[in-house]
Structure formats: C-alpha cells, structure tokens
Amino acid sequence: MEITPLGDCAVLIRVADNFDGAPENALQQVLAVHGQLVSAKIPGVIDLAPAYTTVALFYDPLAAAAAGAPIENIFEWLEQRIRGAISETADTSAGLVNVSEIEVPVCYDGEFAFDLDEVARVAGLDRNEVVNLHSSGDYRVHCVGFIGGFPFLGGLPGKLATPRRETPRKEIPAGSVGIGGKQTGIYPIKSPGGWNIIGRTPLQLFDPKKSRPGLLRVGDRVRFRPISREEFERWTK
Amino acid sequence: MDQMKAIANRAGFLTSVQDLGRTGLRVFGVSLGGALDPHALRVANLLVGNDEPAAGLEITFGGLRLRFADDRIVAWCGGNFDVRIGSTAVPSGHPALVRSGEDFSIESPAIGCRAWLAISGGIDVPIVLGSRSTDLKSGFGGVNGRALRDGEDFPLGKNSERSRSLTEKLSRHRIAHWKPAHDWSSPAQREPLLRFIRGSDSDRCGPGALEIFNAGSFFVSPDSDRMGIRLDGQRLERGNKADLLSEAVAPGTVQVPPSGKPILLLNDCQTIGGYPKLAHVISVDLPIAAQMRPGDTVRFREVSLADAHRALAERERDLEQFRLGIESHFT
Numbered sequence: 077m078e079i080t081p082l083g084d085c086a087v088l089i090r091v092a093d094n095f096d097g098a099p100e101n102a103l104q105q106v107l108a109v110h111g112q113l114v115s116a117k118i119p120g121v122i123d124l125a126p127a128y129t130t131v132a133l134f135y136d137p138l139a140a141a142a143a144g145a146p147i148e149n150i151f152e153w154l155e156q157r158i159r160g161a162i163s164e165t166a167d168t169s170a171g172l173v174n175v176s177e178i179e180v181p182v183c184y185d186g187e188f189a190f191d192l193d194e195v196a197r198v199a200g201l202d203r204n205e206v207v208n209l210h211s212s213g214d215y216r217v218h219c220v221g222f223i224g225g226f227p228f229l230g231g232l233p234g235k236l237a238t239p240r241r242e243t244p245r246k247e248i249p250a251g252s253v254g255i256g257g258k259q260t261g262i263y264p265i266k267s268p269g270g271w272n273i274i275g276r277t278p279l280q281l282f283d284p285k286k287s288r289p290g291l292l293r294v295g296d297r298v299r300f301r302p303i304s305r306e307e308f309e310r311w312t313k
Numbered sequence: 314m315d316q317m318k319a320i321a322n323r324a325g326f327l328t329s330v331q332d333l334g335r336t337g338l339r340v341f342g343v344s345l346g347g348a349l350d351p352h353a354l355r356v357a358n359l360l361v362g363n364d365e366p367a368a369g370l371e372i373t374f375g376g377l378r379l380r381f382a383d384d385r386i387v388a389w390c391g392g393n394f395d396v397r398i399g400s401t402a403v404p405s406g407h408p409a410l411v412r413s414g415e416d417f418s419i420e421s422p423a424i425g426c427r428a429w430l431a432i433s434g435g436i437d438v439p440i441v442l443g444s445r446s447t448d449l450k451s452g453f454g455g456v457n458g459r460a461l462r463d464g465e466d467f468p469l470g471k472n473s474e475r476s477r478s479l480t481e482k483l484s485r486h487r488i489a490h491w492k493p494a495h496d497w498s499s500p501a502q503r504e505p506l507l508r509f510i511r512g513s514d515s516d517r518c519g520p521g522a523l524e525i526f527n528a529g530s531f532f533v534s535p536d537s538d539r540m541g542i543r544l545d546g547q548r549l550e551r552g553n554k555a556d557l558l559s560e561a562v563a564p565g566t567v568q569v570p571p572s573g574k575p576i577l578l579l580n581d582c583q584t585i586g587g588y589p590k591l592a593h594v595i596s597v598d599l600p601i602a603a604q605m606r607p608g609d610t611v612r613f614r615e616v617s618l619a620d621a622h623r624a625l626a627e628r629e630r631d632l633e634q635f636r637l638g639i640e641s642h643f644t
Contacts, residue, residue, distance in 0.1 A: 082561060082593065084618060128560065284451070284454070
C-alpha cells in the first residue's frame with residue numbers, strides 16, 4: 077500500500093491498484109481503510125477523503141507534533157500509525173461501512189433530458205431503451221466531489237458509456253442526471269458541466285443546512301426509478 | 314440602523330465573509346474555503362480582541378466602504394492597501410477605533426490584491442456546516458451565500474471584554490502605535506518565490522516538467538480566483554496517459570491540465586481532481602500566493618517536507634510570542 081505526501085497537511089493512501097478491472101473490490105478496500113482510520117483516531121487527523129482507489133488523510137502538523145511527532149519527520153510518524161491502523165483486524169463499525177440504499181426518482185422527459193438523443197445515438201438504442209437500461213442498473217457511489225454533494229456512480233451499463241461533451245454547458249440545472257464516460261452522476265446544484273444530461277431528479281442532493289449535507293456518500297447503493305412529469309411536479313411542491 | 318450591525322455602502326470588487334473554513338466534510342465534497350491567508354485573519358482578530366477563528370472580511374482589490382452602528386475596533390492585514398477612517402490613514406497591523414457612523418474605507422492596493430479585516434465582536438452571520446465562511450461556488454455561508462453587495466448590511470457580534478478595554482485606551486489617539494512584525498501582516502511581494510514539495514505524480518509528468526517548474530518563471534493569468542491561480546509560461550509536459558482517476562487534492566496542489574499550464578489550487582478548490590499533481594506549495598507560502606495579481610511573475614523552488622513543517626512550527630511560535638506580546642494592551 078503506497079502512502080505519499082499530498083502537500084504538507086495531507087497524505088494520500090493508495091489502497092487499490094486497479095479500478096476498472098474490479099471497481100467493487102476497490103470500493104470495499106476504500107471503505108475498509110476509511111473505517112479503520114476513523115476508528116484509529118490518530119492524533120492530528122482532521123479529515124478523510126475517500127475516492128475510487130485512494131483515501132486521503134488530512135492532518136494538522138502542529139497537532140501531530142504536539143502529540144509527539146518529531147517535527148523533522150511527521151510523515152514517517154503518521155505513516156507508521158496509518159499502517160498500524162490498517163493492519164489491525166478490520167473494525168467494521170466505523171466510517172462509511174454502513175452504507176445506505178437510496179432510490180432516486182428521475183424524470184427522463186425530453187424537457188429535462190438535453191442529451192438523451194445523443195446517448196441513444198452512441199449506444200445504438202432508442203430513447204426508451206436508454207431510460208430502461210439506465211434505471212435498471214445497480215449503482216454505487218465511488219466518489220463525491222467536483223462540487224458539494226456531486227456523486228460519481230459506478231455500475232453504468234457498458235452500452236450507455238458516452239464521452240463527455242466537447243464544449244461543457246455553462247449552466248446545468250440542479251438535479252440533472254448525467255452520463256460522463258463510464259460513469260453516471262447527479263448535479264446537486266446549478267453549475268457548469270460537461271456530462272450528457274438524460275433526466276432530472278426532484279430530490280435535493282445537497283443541503284448545507286443539514287448536519288449531513290449530502291444525500292449520498294461513498295459506498296452508498298443507488299437505483300434510479302423513472303417518474304412521470306406529474307410525479308416530478310408533486311415532489312417539488 | 315440597528316445596533317451591532319455594519320453596512321457596506323460600497324461592497325467593492327469582491328468582498329466576502331471568511332473565517333478559518335470547513336474541515337471534516339470532504340466526504341461530502343465540501344471545500345475547505347475560509348480566508349486565503351488564515352494567518353493574517355488570526356493576527357487581525359487578535360489585534361481587535363477577538364478569538365482567532367472569528368469571521369472577518371476578505372477584501373479583493375479594495376473598493377469597500379463601511380459604516381458601523383456602534384463603536385468598533387478594527388484591524389487589517391494583507392496587501393499594501395490604502396485604508397482610512399474618514400481621511401486618516403490606518404496602517405496594516407494597527408488596531409483602530411471606528412466610531413459609530415464614521416466612514417471606514419479600503420481602496421485599491423499598491424502591491425498585492427487581498428486584505429483581511431477583523432472587526433471587534435466578529436461578523437455574526439449564521440454558522441453553516443461549522444463555519445461562517447462564504448462558499449462562493451456552492452452559494453452558502455457568509456451573507457446570503459455570496460459576495461457582499463452595495464448597500465447590504467451584516468450583523469456583528471458583541472464586543473468582548475478585551476475589545477471594550479481597548480476601545481477605552483484608543484478613545485483619544487484612535488489608532489494604536491503598536492503592531493505585529495511586518496512580514497506577518499504584509500505577505501505581498503513583487504516577483505515572489507514560492508516553496509514547494511514534490512507532488513506524488515511528478516514522475517508521471519513528462520521528462521523535465523519538475524525541472525522547468527523549479528527553474529522557470531511563470532505569469533499569473535487573469536483567469537484566477539479563490540479556486541485556483543492559473544499560470545502561463547513554459548508549457549509543462551504531462552507524459553502519456555497522464556490523467557488519473559480522481560483523487561484528493563488540497564489547497565497548494567499544483568496540477569497540470571492538458572494545456573500544460575499549471576494551476577495552483579487555493580482554498581475554494583474542489584476536493585478531488587484527476588490531473589497529475591506535479592507539486593504542492595507549502596502552507597506558509599500560500600498567503601504569498603493569495604496576493605498575486607494577473608500579470609505578476611512568480612517562481613518556485615523545491616524544499617523538503619520537513620522544511621515545510623519546520624516553517625509552520627516557526628510561524629506558530631512567532632504567533633505565540635505575538636499573543637503574549639500584545640497581552641498588556643488588553644488589560
């Protein structure tokens with residue numbers, strides 16, 4: 077397991093070497109290591125950032141030094157503790173191990189689905205087939221980022237993989253569901269973006285007023301349920 | 314106007330409420346945010362009798378004109394700005410008493426581009442996700458989740474015992490004669506040199522990328538903001554298949570996009586990125602980066618991780634000395 081400095085206040089822990097070959101396996105590793113590091117409560121650690129094949133550990137060097145890390149070698153001091161925490165028997169009670177299963181209603185109506193035709197063309201399918209295929213997938217959150225609450229979902233049926241748009245849109249409405257390469261995701265707030273938009277969810281994916289501001293976290297299981305325009309309107313009332 | 318409020322008669326080019334930012338929320342993709350020079354904000358807060366993490370204003374390129382509904386102590390740190398109470402100049406790092414109804418202004422800087430203003434009592438906007446900082450990208454925190462606008466007012470906290478005692482002491486001379494050591498309050502430099510440690514993908518970048526970065530001069534592009542500083546100059550090679558699966562990035566990370574023009578990430582950067590990470594500017598030098606303007610020349614020099622940590626520890630020791638040194642002015 078490779079551990080490297082990510083600047084002077086973080087380290088990057090590479091927990092899996094391969095993603096494309098075995099994404100579920102990489103996710104399990106990420107979740108396990110995240111959980112172990114949460115349990116370990118290493119002095120000075122202030123944040124953990126899981127993504128695809130890595131977990132980044134953010135620390136306050138001065139707090140680590142106050143806890144006994146030699147200022148000349150805080151990195152090695154941390155690395156030892158990280159390796160120690162990871163080699164211990166997996167404690168599955170902490171971190172992101174307890175994943176949620178979340179159903180996301182999506183209206184795939186043309187008005188919301190700017191790029192459904194393009195996705196259908198690339199896949200060699202008609203619009204309904206794209207919707208059926210997209211809403212039949214079992215997805216998992218591999219990463220959250222880009223903007224607060226944006227989930228990167230793995231598990232997109234291979235046929236639906238569509239390259240990102242050459243020219244990103246300046247403004248994509250909140251709730252837009254998109255396809256970018258082999259992944260699907262949801263824009264939590266209005267923002268610029270280059271993914272192919274195929275529908276919209278009425279769910280609020282990001283709410284800074286809540287102590288858990290994001291609906292989805294790394295590891296969560298997601299299914300999309302197609303809804304009519306009328307149901308979409310009922311949700312947003 | 315209500316007591317315990319300030320009004321921005323002119324909001325300036327880009328003024329936002331910032332404190333020390335949000336941590337522990339990267340799992341939700343929430344950026345660190347906060348003052349681009351947290352040290353300057355901490356010093357300014359100490360100077361007015363606030364707790365160090367209190368929320369203040371981050372002012373970019375000046376143009377700000379404030380009035381307070383009651384008497385407040387203010388102090389500012391940052392670039393070389395022209396700051397005045399009425400027509401009286403207020404130098405950086407000196408606490409000053411602004412009486413209710415007086416004009417307090419911050420005009421365009423001679424060097425640098427940002428200043429941090431602490432107001433006694435702190436800015437009392439609601440805490441969102443553990444911080445009062447404005448997240449300009451996602452639109453929450455601060456005043457209505459965005460930059461301050463002309464004519465807008467914002468709430469201030471109660472003056473602390475310390476601030477009240479300083480108010481009394483400054484009632485005649487208005488501006489304190491004492492101040493912190495110069496380089497704590499003015500990190501703005503012409504042609505700065507930023508120290509960096511090697512990035513985890515530096516060997517994945519093309520041959521010579523690190524050498525060019527270490528030796529060359531770069532120019533700050535106009536397309537720079539609180540998310541990152543884009544640099545023009547000699548194009549950096551990225552090597553083959555350089556884009557990676559997204560993984561964590563941090564303020565200070567220097568990434569190389571397909572254009573070969575490096576981007577130095579700042580506090581509002583996204584939490585993850587897929588471009589190769591060539592280098593990381595060390596934490597104590599990020600305040601210098603935060604003062605760079607479009608067109609400025611900047612150079613970079615590699616140091617060790619231990620150097621970076623030693624520099625941080627040294628600055629913290631200096632701050633501790635400063636804390637002790639000013640104590641007598643508050644009692």
